[in-house]
Amino acid sequence: MNETPFELAVKELEAGTEDIRPSDIVSYSEPLRSALNFVIRLGRFSMTEFQEKLEFTREETKKISDILVARNLFAISRFTTAEETYFESRLTAMTRPLTRPPSDIWKKIE
Amino acid sequence: MSTIISVHSFRGGTGKSNTTANISALLAVDGARVGVVDTDIQSPGIHVLFNLDESEMGHSLNDYLWGKCSIEETAHDVTSHLGAEVKGQVFLIPSSIKPGEIARILREGYDVGLLNDGFRDVVEKLKLDYLLIDTHPGLNEETLLSIAISNALVIILRPDSQDYQGTAVTVDVARKLDVPKMLMLVNKVPPQFDLEDVRTRVEQTYDATVAAVLPHSDEMMTLASSGIFAIRFPDHPMTKGLRKLVDQLKA
Numbered sequence: 001m002n003e004t005p006f007e008l009a010v011k012e013l014e015a016g017t018e019d020i021r022p023s024d025i026v027s028y029s030e031p032l033r034s035a036l037n038f039v040i041r042l043g044r045f046s047m048t049e050f051q052e053k054l055e056f057t058r059e060e061t062k063k064i065s066d067i068l069v070a071r072n073l074f075a076i077s078r079f080t081t082a083e084e085t086y087f088e089s090r091l092t093a094m095t096r097p098l099t100r101p102p103s104d105i106w107k108k109i110e
Numbered sequence: 111m112s113t114i115i116s117v118h119s120f121r122g123g124t125g126k127s128n129t130t131a132n133i134s135a136l137l138a139v140d141g142a143r144v145g146v147v148d149t150d151i152q153s154p155g156i157h158v159l160f161n162l163d164e165s166e167m168g169h170s171l172n173d174y175l176w177g178k179c180s181i182e183e184t185a186h187d188v189t190s191h192l193g194a195e196v197k198g199q200v201f202l203i204p205s206s207i208k209p210g211e212i213a214r215i216l217r218e219g220y221d222v223g224l225l226n227d228g229f230r231d232v233v234e235k236l237k238l239d240y241l242l243i244d245t246h247p248g249l250n251e252e253t254l255l256s257i258a259i260s261n262a263l264v265i266i267l268r269p270d271s272q273d274y275q276g277t278a279v280t281v282d283v284a285r286k287l288d289v290p291k292m293l294m295l296v297n298k299v300p301p302q303f304d305l306e307d308v309r310t311r312v313e314q315t316y317d318a319t320v321a322a323v324l325p326h327s328d329e330m331m332t333l334a335s336s337g338i339f340a341i342r343f344p345d346h347p348m349t350k351g352l353r354k355l356v357d358q359l360k361a
Contacts, residue, residue, distance in 0.1 A: 022222070022254030026286045037288035040258050043230055091258060092223030093251040095215075 005031060006060045013067045020073040021093035031055060032064070036073070040089045044077060047085040112233045114241045115359060116256040119266040120276030122153075122247040125297045126266055128330070129352070130244040131159040132340045133264075136356045138189065138198035139341075142239040145185065145232055147171065147203040149225065149256065150246045151215050154205035158335050160188040162202060170206040174228055175220040181228035182235045193341045201236055222255045229259060240359075248276075249283060257284055262291040262359055264321070268298045269308050274315065281316045293321040293358055300326055321358045322351035 003011065009032040016024070025036050035053035039045045051061040065087065068074040077086035117130045127150070134144045148156045148171065157167070169184040185201040192200060206212060233241050243256045257263055263284050267273040277294075284292050294316060296308055305323045312320050327348050330339055340349045 019223075022251050022258050022287075025258060026254070026283060033286065034288055037258065041261065041290075043259075090223055091226050091255050092221055093255070094221055095219040095250070095252060 005029070006056050006064075008032075009054075009056075009064055010067065013064065013071065016071065018071070019092045020068070020071050022091050023093075025091075039087070040073075040091060042089070044086065044088050047087070050087070112238050112241060113262060113359070114229060114233070114243065114260045115262045115264065116243045116245055116253075116260040117264045117266065118245045118253060118257070118280060119247050119273075120249070120280045121267075121273055124247070124266040124268055124273065126150075126247070127156040127159060127244050128335065128339065129264065129266055129295060129297065129355075130242050131156055131338055132349075132352050133356055133359070134200050134240075134242050135192050135196070135338045136340050136353060137240055137360075138192065138196040138200045139194075140356075140360075141197035143199050143201075143237060145201045145203065145236060145238045145241040146244065147229070147232075147241065148205045148244050149252055150244060151205045152212065152246060154207055154212075155335070156244050157202060157204040157207070159338060160200070160202050161191045161337070162186060162188055162204060164207055167204055167207075170204050170211070171228075172206040172211050172215055174203075175215070175224050181232045185232060185236060193337055198239075201232075201238070203232065222252045225252065225255060226259060249279065254283065254287065257289055258287050260289060262293070263289045264293050264295055264355065264359070265318075266295045266297050267312070269296060269300070269303060278316065281318060291359070292318055293355065294318050295321055295355055296323040298326050299323055319358070321355040324348050324351045 008029050012028055025033060031054050038053045039050055051058060054061055065074060074087040074089055077088050079086045117126050119126050130146060134146045137144045148154050169179045171184055173179045174181050174184050184203045188202045189199045229241060245253050245256050265277060265280055267277045294312055296312055299308055309320045309323045329343055333339055340352050343349055
């Protein structure tokens, strides 16, 4: 059975537990990759902006956002209100991973 | 709204630092406030082009990455080092050139997320119009991060088969990171080559805009990184090519 773009995005994001690295973004499927590229450049953005790029439902966008918060790519901003959730994005990765496995950058790019 | 520009090449020796320094100077000539970050921590060098001596360096990017200071404390105003009066300002964030500090960062590594934070902070705190990131050649997490947060990417290559192949990988990755503006710069073209032929070949190979094709320059070689070429030789064909690149970055 074919997965929907939302199901595929969840599967890809839940495949890892570490912080999301720049090389991870390259390997994600659409529309997740483009939406992440967009909000990472913005730095600060709302759930609505993220949803517009993903073209998922609000509930689906929230599920994706929750995983991204858990994997430390998104942090909930202090500007969040009852009506709107705001995020800040932060890519991370150790250049010399002493306690984590190598990033397999070439495998991801290929 | 600030513009973050990464200057990258797949291979070393293409003239990345020289190009970055010249772009910054030409933007400052136009009145912009420009920051330049040397993220080539393993082999730093752009400070030489700005005549920033080790004794003047104070804090470096390494100190920020180790939590010893804020990112803005590492920024050195090098406007007076450009060699001419300019309307704007240039701030350089150098990497350490102390062997022990280079060895430490290679041994211990660092969290590239700090670069993410630092780039955004320095743009805000120094009210920069442009932030130029001079990257390490090849592809690694730092480079990908720089491209991922940049609004524009300049990819430099020489007319050399090894450069052509490696550049294809960089272009592919840049497209996957949706970099809004990608410009190619062909550098160090031997005098025997037809510049227009080179431009056509590169444009067709990568399906990307070639901002300029710069011929090999004896004057550049003679300058030997002791200054900013575009300032010293404002009417040189190479400076005109760099000016075209800057105009496209500003467009």
